[in-house]
Amino acid sequence: MNTLLSNLREILDDRGVITDPVEAEAYLEERRGRFHGKSQIIVRPRDAAEVQAVVKACTAQKTPLVPQGGNTGLCGGAVANADQIILSLERLKQIRAIDPANNTMTVEAGCILAELQTTARDAGRFFPLSLAAEGSCQIGGNLATNAGGINVLRYGNARDQVLGLEAVMPSGELLSDLHGLRKNNTGYDLKQLLIGSEGTLGIITAATLKLYPYPDQSATALVALHDLPASIAFLERAQSGSGGTLCSFELMHRVGLDFAFKHVSGCSDPMTAPHEWYVLLSLQASGDAINVDTLLSAIL
Numbered sequence: 001m002n003t004l005l006s007n008l009r010e011i012l013d014d015r016g017v018i019t020d021p022v023e024a025e026a027y028l029e030e031r032r033g034r035f036h037g038k039s040q041i042i043v044r045p046r047d048a049a050e051v052q053a054v055v056k057a058c059t060a061q062k063t064p065l066v067p068q069g070g071n072t073g074l075c076g077g078a079v080a081n082a083d084q085i086i087l088s089l090e091r092l093k094q095i096r097a098i099d100p101a102n103n104t105m106t107v108e109a110g111c112i113l114a115e116l117q118t119t120a121r122d123a124g125r126f127f128p129l130s131l132a133a134e135g136s137c138q139i140g141g142n143l144a145t146n147a148g149g150i151n152v153l154r155y156g157n158a159r160d161q162v163l164g165l166e167a168v169m170p171s172g173e174l175l176s177d178l179h180g181l182r183k184n185n186t187g188y189d190l191k192q193l194l195i196g197s198e199g200t201l202g203i204i205t206a207a208t209l210k211l212y213p214y215p216d217q218s219a220t221a222l223v224a225l226h227d228l229p230a231s232i233a234f235l236e237r238a239q240s241g242s243g244g245t246l247c248s249f250e251l252m253h254r255v256g257l258d259f260a261f262k263h264v265s266g267c268s269d270p271m272t273a274p275h276e277w278y279v280l281l282s283l284q285a286s287g288d289a290i291n292v293d294t295l296l297s298a299i300l
């Protein structure tokens with residue numbers, strides 16, 4: 001480890017290597033406290049070239065690396081053992097390009113998801129990936145886990161948002177496939193193998209992502225249902241009656257609402273009587289051609 005540590009210090013700047021246990025703690029603790037890492041070295045490269053150099057140095061010493069994004073994953077995938085090094089992507093934060101005409105943005109892996117949503121919005125566009133951890137999870141982590149979130153019904157999972165990918169392979173080579181071409185029918189699609197591989201095949205350093213028109217209309221409803229089969233019938237009704245504007249359809253049992261009423265201040269039951277199942281649904285659209293309030297009223 002000592003030879004490797006001095007190699008890593010040569011590759012990275014002063015803030016690029018953490019060995020102080022107090023400073024390292026933030027990278028070792030899974031946020032619910034269910035997993036606790038033992039890694040003694042955290043590396044924080046600034047760009048893809050530094051990631052490549054770190055991977056080559058670790059491969060040469062046969063030392064495993066665990067990539068870490070926002071560390072919001074709930075199954076301990078970003079937690080590392082004592083003989084493993086954590087590679088945090090938090091300093092790869094560049095927006096490399098945004099192209100509203102082509103509806104794409106090319107961003108580095110360490111960008112926080114909520115910041116990318118804002119970047120897209122500032123350009124008059126919409127980036128639909130959205131989940132409760134969006135204030136701290138990173139796009140690299142979202143792609144590594146093929147995250148879902150609340151808009152999957154309409155826009156698909158994280159993998160459906162990707163046109164191009166850049167990643168560092170275990171050899172240290174850079175897989176550079178960043179492009180914004182939609183009608184791409186060339187050969188094998190290696191990026192889709194890397195997406196969802198949770199850091200086991202390579203380290204994602206950047207991606208070209210799809211953008212959409214910003215939905216300036218939104219209508220939301222909480223619907224109470226007597227039983228589970230009613231939710232399937234209601235989903236069919238919402239899908240066929242919403243003209244393609246249905247974004248979210250979240251099914252919740254009464255137990256979940258009871259937790260919220262009990263523990264979230266200011267949260268109370270909006271219905272006159274309790275029901276066993278609830279659906280929170282959302283319709284969104286851009287422009288004036290469709291009115292989502294009218295569509296929602298018709299569905300209800």
Ligand SMILES: Cc1cc2nc3c(=O)[nH]c(=O)nc-3n(C[C@H](O)[C@H](O)[C@H](O)COP(=O)(O)OP(=O)(O)OC[C@H]3O[C@@H](n4cnc5c(N)ncnc54)[C@H](O)[C@@H]3O)c2cc1C
Nearest residue numbers: 069070071072073077138140141142144147148149199204
């Ligand atoms: C409140 C809350 C709500 C959530 N809601 C959802 C949800 O709706 N849908 C959903 O799918 N998940 C959800 N999650 C889980 C989690 O937020 C997602 O899995 C998220 O995509 C993880 O991103 P991260 O940056 O935190 O990754 P991390 O937790 O840091 O890492 C996750 C895995 O990806 C690997 N990894 C991270 N970055 C890279 C990279 N650049 N290259 C290669 N591998 C990498 C890690 O090694 C690890 O195996 C939720 C979590 C919380 C706390």
